[in-house]
Amino acid sequence: MALQELVAQTVAGLGYDMVELERSAGGTLRVTIDWPWDGSERFVNVEDCERVTRQLQYTLEVEEVDYQRLEVSSPGIDRPLRHEKDYERFVGEVVDVTLKAPIGAAAAAGRWRPTAASSAARSSGPRAAAGRSPGVTRRSRRRG
Numbered sequence: 562m563a564l565q566e567l568v569a570q571t572v573a574g575l576g577y578d579m580v581e582l583e584r585s586a587g588g589t590l591r592v593t594i595d596w597p598w599d600g601s602e603r604f605v606n607v608e609d610c611e612r613v614t615r616q617l618q619y620t621l622e623v624e625e626v627d628y629q630r631l632e633v634s635s636p637g638i639d640r641p642l643r644h645e646k647d648y649e650r651f652v653g654e655v656v657d658v659t660l661k662a663p664i665g666a667a668a669a670a671g672r673w674r675p676t677a678a679s680s681a682a683r684s685s686g687p688r689a690a691a692g693r694s695p696g697v698t699r700r701s702r703r704r705g
Contacts, residue, residue, distance in 0.1 A: 588629030
């Protein structure tokens with residue numbers, strides 16, 4: 562089983578979503594978790610990260626995955642938006658879009674980081690909302 566799938570399955574088994582998995586050259590595994598979107602705003606706390614860390618340590622040992630250090634955290638204010646459900650969750654929020662290359666009016670103006678409101682998720686999906694780039698992050702602005 563691939564590492565991405567193994568970690569995602571373990572995290573899901575505990576009731577969380579895996580947002581991101583990063584493996585550094587130094588052997589550090591960084592796992593970012595969040596609660597599945599159910600319409601309510603829930604936040605990952607230290608106990609959640611500890612719970613996932615303990616289960617992942619056991620699973621990675623059993624599967625003989627070579628790593629030096631394991632870090633489990635919440636996505637924080639710079640949460641990447643990569644899947645359609647992420648865009649649905651943050652509809653109406655302000656997002657920063659980082660393009661791989663400038664397109665359209667942004668190319669003419671030399672802008673690489675346009676700002677937009679997340680609204681295209683339901684009609685045309687995350688690729689259209691992100692300008693066909695995975696580099697979209699949510700800004701920290703709470704509705705109140």
